[in-house]
Amino acid sequence: MSNDTLSGNGGAVSATGNTLKQFTSAGRGYWSDVPAADWNDWRWQLKHRITSLEQLQRLMPTLTPEELAGAQLAKTKLALAITPYFFNLIDPADEGCPIRQQVIPRIEETHTAAWEMSDPCGEDSHSPVPGLVHRYPDRVLFLVTDRCAAYCRYCTRSRLVSNAAGYDFHPEFDKQIAYIAAHPEIRDVLLSGGDPLLLSDDKLEHLLSKLRAIPHIEFLRIGTRIPIFLPQRITPELCAMLKKFHPLFLSIHSNHPRELTTEVREALGRLADAGIPLGNQAVLLKHVNDDTAVMKAHLQKLLMCRVRPYYIYQCDLIAGSAHLRASVRKGLEIMENLRGHTTGYAVPTYVIDAPGGGGKVPVSPEYVLCRNAGRVLIRNYEGKIFEYPEANDGTPLFAPPKEIAAAQLT
Numbered sequence: 292m293s294n295d296t297l298s299g300n301g302g303a304v305s306a307t308g309n310t311l312k313q314f315t316s317a318g319r320g321y322w323s324d325v326p327a328a329d330w331n332d333w334r335w336q337l338k339h340r341i342t343s344l345e346q347l348q349r350l351m352p353t354l355t356p357e358e359l360a361g362a363q364l365a366k367t368k369l370a371l372a373i374t375p376y377f378f379n380l381i382d383p384a385d386e387g388c389p390i391r392q393q394v395i396p397r398i399e400e401t402h403t404a405a406w407e408m409s410d411p412c413g414e415d416s417h418s419p420v421p422g423l424v425h426r427y428p429d430r431v432l433f434l435v436t437d438r439c440a441a442y443c444r445y446c447t448r449s450r451l452v453s454n455a456a457g458y459d460f461h462p463e464f465d466k467q468i469a470y471i472a473a474h475p476e477i478r479d480v481l482l483s484g485g486d487p488l489l490l491s492d493d494k495l496e497h498l499l500s501k502l503r504a505i506p507h508i509e510f511l512r513i514g515t516r517i518p519i520f521l522p523q524r525i526t527p528e529l530c531a532m533l534k535k536f537h538p539l540f541l542s543i544h545s546n547h548p549r550e551l552t553t554e555v556r557e558a559l560g561r562l563a564d565a566g567i568p569l570g571n572q573a574v575l576l577k578h579v580n581d582d583t584a585v586m587k588a589h590l591q592k593l594l595m596c597r598v599r600p601y602y603i604y605q606c607d608l609i610a611g612s613a614h615l616r617a618s619v620r621k622g623l624e625i626m627e628n629l630r631g632h633t634t635g636y637a638v639p640t641y642v643i644d645a646p647g648g649g650g651k652v653p654v655s656p657e658y659v660l661c662r663n664a665g666r667v668l669i670r671n672y673e674g675k676i677f678e679y680p681e682a683n684d685g686t687p688l689f690a691p692p693k694e695i696a697a698a699q700l701t
């Protein structure tokens with residue numbers, strides 16, 4: 292697949308990605324008769340999600356046999372759900388459509404490789420109380436719900452989100468909050484799920500107030516894909532409520548430039564205007580964004596939406612995700628083609644969540660070629676090599692062997 296003509300990741304695009312960087316509306320598509328007040332109401336969008344094979348077949352007669360079989364089995368693994376708004380971004384004529392790949396189930400999800408896991412990040416083994424993951428010393432992951440506006444077929448928490456696999460997730464906010472209050476080393480709480488922005492404004496405000504009342508909590512974060520799946524949820528009322536809890540950061544999850552519509556840009560603008568720093572977490576996915584031109588267009592478009600690209604994740608070893616997993620080699624190639632080739636703010640950190648619970652490990656092309664006590668040999672993005680003299684930090688450049696030093700002291 293060349294960089295000039297892409298299939299399966301957004302149609303023809305110039306090498307500069309200009310086509311992909313254009314902002315367009317998702318439109319009304321199949322729902323052109325629906326009154327605007329309903330269409331723009333996030334509760335209407337949730338109520339009218341596509342959740343069954345029958346609905347999917349009716350709206351998309353071009354389903355492939357693999358998709359048909361996948362949709363039939365989705366209810367036993369990870370539910371099928373797509374908001375009407377997001378559904379309009381799918382190109383029904385393109386089997387390789389990057390939006391379609393992310394939300395339409397496929398039969399390949401039922402194939403589990405020997406190295407794949409149901410809990411690849413080892414969250415359950417680092418959970419002191421249900422719904423709370425305490426893996427790093429100073430911060431916790433606070434799971435608030437198992438529901439999302441739509442379900443990503445590669446979801447790292449597919450063991451619990453949507454409850455199709457019978458995980459029976461029941462967070463107990465009082466116990467989760469009591470644990471945090473009893474552990475003064477925790478200074479940062481990340482609300483996630485499922486999607487926290489599916490909670491009502493009142494419920495979310497109540498939860499944030501409880502957390503803000505804990506004196507050692509310095510920083511709150513929300514991880515959400517709602518601005519992408521359901522931008523209608525980002526109401527002025529929600530933004531006004533969230534801004535009461537600063538410092539509060541929000542990490543969105545977007546993978547492809549076509550997800551960044553005019554609706555999404557406006558929703559993100561409302562959040563940014565409320566003073567909420569925005570970051571993006573993308574997942575590197577085969578035939579979706581494993582291409583430098585697509586990824587670069589996406590990252591640059593995020594900046595245009597006032598979002599700082601934060602991470603690119605190597606897709607976790609979640610059971611049934613092999614068909615969507617791009618190689619680490621491809622990830623490194625993309626990073627090599629970003630650093631120095633575009634704005635530094637557009638270059639996220641590429642990480643692998645170490646399988647089994649080792650945490651995030653940054654992986655990067657090698658820029659330090661060699662290093663000793665006196666100098667560092669580096670290369671730049673063009674491959675040119677430079678020598679940087681090491682600063683003298685007080686460490687003697689040449690220390691005598693320990694035996695000689697010890698003999699001199701006696």
Ligand code: SF4
Nearest residue numbers: 439442443446485516
């Ligand atoms: S929005 Fe997040 S939690 Fe929900 S299915 Fe997608 S990746 Fe999983």
